Amino acid sequence: MRRSIRIRLVAVFAMFVMTGCTTAPQRQLSTDVSRFVMLPNGQNPLRPGELSDVRQDMLAARRRTIARSAGAPIKLLELSGGGQNGAFGAGVLSGWVEREGNLDLDLVTGVSTGTLLATFAYLGTQEAINYISQIYVNIGPEDIYTRRNLVNVLAGSDSIYDTTPLKELIEKTITQEVLDQVAAEYDKDRRLLCATTNMDYEQTWVWDLSSIAKHGGPGALELYRAVVRASASPPIMFPPVEINGSLFADGGTRHNLLLGGLLDDIGMGNADETTERLHAEIYVIMNNGGYQKRTAVRDDIKHLIPRSINMMIAVSSADSVLRAYFIAKSHGFDFNLVSIPKDVHIGDNSMAFDHEVMQRIYQAGITLGRNGSWQHQPPPTDEMASWFIQDVAKDLSD
Secondary structure, three states, rough: OHHHHHHHHHHHHHHHHHOOOOOOOOOOOOOOOOOOOOOOEEEOOEEEEEOOOHHHHHHHHHHHHHHHHHHOOOEEEEEEHHHHHHHHHHHHHHHHHHHHOOOOOOEEEOOOHHHHHHHHHHOOOOHHHHHHHHHHHHOOOOOOOEEEOOOOOOOOOEEEEEOOOHHHHHHHHHOEEEEEEEEHHHHOOOEEEEEEEEEOOOOEEEEEEEHHHHHHHHHHHHHHHHHHHHHOOOOOOOEEEEEEEEEEHHHHHOOOOOOOHHHHHHHHOOHHHOOOOOOOOEEEEEEEEEEOOOOOOOOOOHHHHHHHHHHHHHHHHHHHHHHHHHHHOOOOOOOEEEEEEEEEOOOOOOOOOOOHHHHHHHHHHHHHHHHOOOOOOOOOOOOHHHHHHHHHHHHOOO
């Protein structure tokens, strides 16, 4: 037995030695920036201080929305990342649309798994939301990825998993008909954004999916699908997606929510002349939270990687919610938050796409959506007590 183990270890070591010099070919840094992309502060990624086309278009759309709203609040929704926990967001959306009818959202933003939901939340109909919800409650890991063999990984693969199934799933869900529907909502001055991480520039690049649908031309559908896939592709686990010569990965690599920056920097705040009569209702669906057992983690990469991802998502989520909340309060906007209840067990691996877990968190989400169970303040964190959150919010509101 020991001899067999030693032989296998030697074989693995030999593969490391033989493949250690195998590297991907050198790439050139691309300076090709799509007109459909911006930084979270609204600027052009390659020309700091210059407003992007996306921001200028959003400002014009917001002026028109305010002019015809007669003081009615605009509605903004953020869908966070969270892997398989996106089933919770699907449930909330299902219960919400069942409770209120069409959602009629002015701005929808998504990160990671939230981006997979965002298109259908943006369309806002019961039919659209039921469609994506059924996908979330029925998929398994085989619908998202296949595991690469060890030899390929050691030979310089760009990821642990092959996401051809995810690519095919996106192609099935984002059709030309869906693209046309998104373009029609663009004409109503609604906008749909998602976050990706540009691995070459180490920046969050925000894409206007609604503008791609409307103005993307013959390549719009392919670009739209590529951006959605990139936004939902955590690095190392999933391969990056090349767009215009740059490599893009999961938006949650840097930020698990996008809304905070948009509120502060893209014409939603009091600093812009268009916002004197603006009131906004902010809705945040956090595909995070729930109950996770404290356990002694097995000391191997198979268990350490998902545990590490879960921790990073949890910390990023808490920080992002606090930032969005404080910015919303500083502008006098209503803040509404829903996250997975603490008594709902979410499993130990958000990348497992465990059918049983996803069914459970979906049902939790649909109950909260039906009941309109929105919280109006973030929960306390390990770093911030509830009294501190309340005091800061009060100071910002005064």
